[in-house]
């Protein structure tokens with residue numbers, strides 16, 4: 001039976017110009033790690049995230065300077081901005097007034113109903129959504145007691161409590177996240193919640209760690225849930241440059257054949273049969289195509305065992321020989337090149353397709369965002 005994902009249809013909301021939930025593409029988001037009040041550093045990082053394909057970005061709002069900075073950041077970027085709020089509901093209100101496209105509040109520390117109501121009233125006035133961001137590390141004390149710790153059930157109860165509260169305030173522009181730092185509890189919490197609610201879900205494994213542990217935990221956690229059909233927007237958490245989070249998110253989406261963005265490189269692990277410098281060839285192609293958008297499958301194989309087979313199935317491919325490689329294009333052998341020319345030859349072909357693709361989606365000058373600026377962000381018309 002072919003691999004198939006039956007995605008759960010959730011209630012759609014909007015974060016700026018990006019639809020989240022329902023039938024909207026599963027969006028990729030990240031979070032800046034600059035001081036939000038340092039406007040130029042934050043804008044520079046958001047622009048890099050934008051180029052990498054990020055579609056929604058969250059900024060920390062730990063103080064009123066950060067909240068105010070949103071009004072200066074927003075005109076300079078095309079991505080919708082989510083203000084990340086902990087403890088002080090007044091910062092949520094300040095961020096909404098400064099132009100945030102959505103708010104993230106933590107039910108474990110935002111305070112009593114009166115404070116949540118003030119945030120909800122403000123979000124409604126500004127027409128923006130709220131994420132109820134449950135985190136296993138900051139659950140309400142009464143739930144920790146009731147469930148004997150930060151269990152998946154306790155996390156779901158926290159989200160449900162705030163959903164009821166916002167429901168009683170007639171507010172529906174909501175998405176939920178239920179993040180734990182361990183993968184098993186994260187998966188369990190999202191599965192439990194998804195059985196009980198059709199609210200849109202932001203999926204991620206929190207505090208996943210540095211590059212290797214973070215990638216593995218996120219790929220398993222987010223990947224399992226997406227394969228279950230759960231999740232409307234994803235954030236990979238890495239203790240790294242957030243641009244790496246965006247790359248990782250697309251790799252997860254590509255691996256599950258949910259969205260195709262950019263070059264999908266199929267390369268062999270190399271072995272004693274490999275007679276070309278495959279590791280450096282693959283690294284060079286990866287580096288050169290990092291921000292490419294054209295959805296191409298490129299096979300880079302070390303030898304003739306699996307090489308020609310894989311390379312033929314890809315849009316482009318090379319299969320190595322003795323210091324040489326055969327270039328394949330859409331299943332046809334083009335010709336043999338010395339290994340020093342292989343990267344250039346492959347890149348010439350890829351570049352041509354990238355240029356055609358960018359022209360066809362007309363993103364260079366005409367894509368307008370919700371602020372009327374030009375840019376790539378929020379453009380969900382591509383094959384992603």
Ligand code: SF4
Pocket residue numbers: 268269270271272273274301302303304305306307
């Ligand atoms: Fe080894 Fe060839 Fe397989 Fe690469 S394609 S792992 S070089 S046998």
